[in-house]
Amino acid sequence: MSVAARNITKDALHTQAQHYSDVRSRIARGEKKPIVVSQAAADALTISELRQEVSLLQKALAKAQASLRFVAEREPHLRETEQRADRLELDLADARARILSQAELIKSINDDGEEVTDRRRTVPEIVTEVLERFPGVTWADVKSVRRTRELIGPRQACMEAVYDERKDLSLPSIGKLFCRDHTTILHAVRKVKADRGAA
Known part of the structure; x- marks a missing residue:
């Protein structure tokens, strides 16, 4: 100051x-004169x-x-936790699919008693193969919320490939993997199949 x-x-x-x-002093003297401030x-x-x-x-x-x-101060930690949760969710969905697959294998032992081997690939393997056709696009791009023209085609192709190859995964399960609703997965599958039929 x-x-x-x-x-x-x-x-x-x-x-x-x-x-x-x-x-x-006015109060002490008993004056009734109005007080002027x-x-x-x-x-x-x-x-x-x-x-x-x-x-x-x-x-x-x-x-x-x-x-x-x-x-x-907490924001980087929250972002890291969110990424870790995404990875764990993907691993969990994959592990669940493998467990279901193993259960099917146990049921499908052929008549000679020989076990049929599991030939199904993991979701990351399928997505990696599809993305080879789209240079510069990553799994993070496919899962992101961005809706640019360059990402819509690869994203829909990945969804359709996973849906076709992994019949053990439900539409909601695939939706969780791609951070989308199951109706988006269904739309992508129909769109890719329609484009393929038109070509």
């Missing part, structure tokens, strides 16, 4: 103190109230800034 501001504050406080002293005293009260309000706002701002710093 500057010297001039301190002097104004001292003057305002002095004026306010003088006003309160006048009021007390000087402009300086009124200004001093207003300035005091404004200072209190500014102090409260500064405290609220400090709390908000602390909250923003906390969120900013």
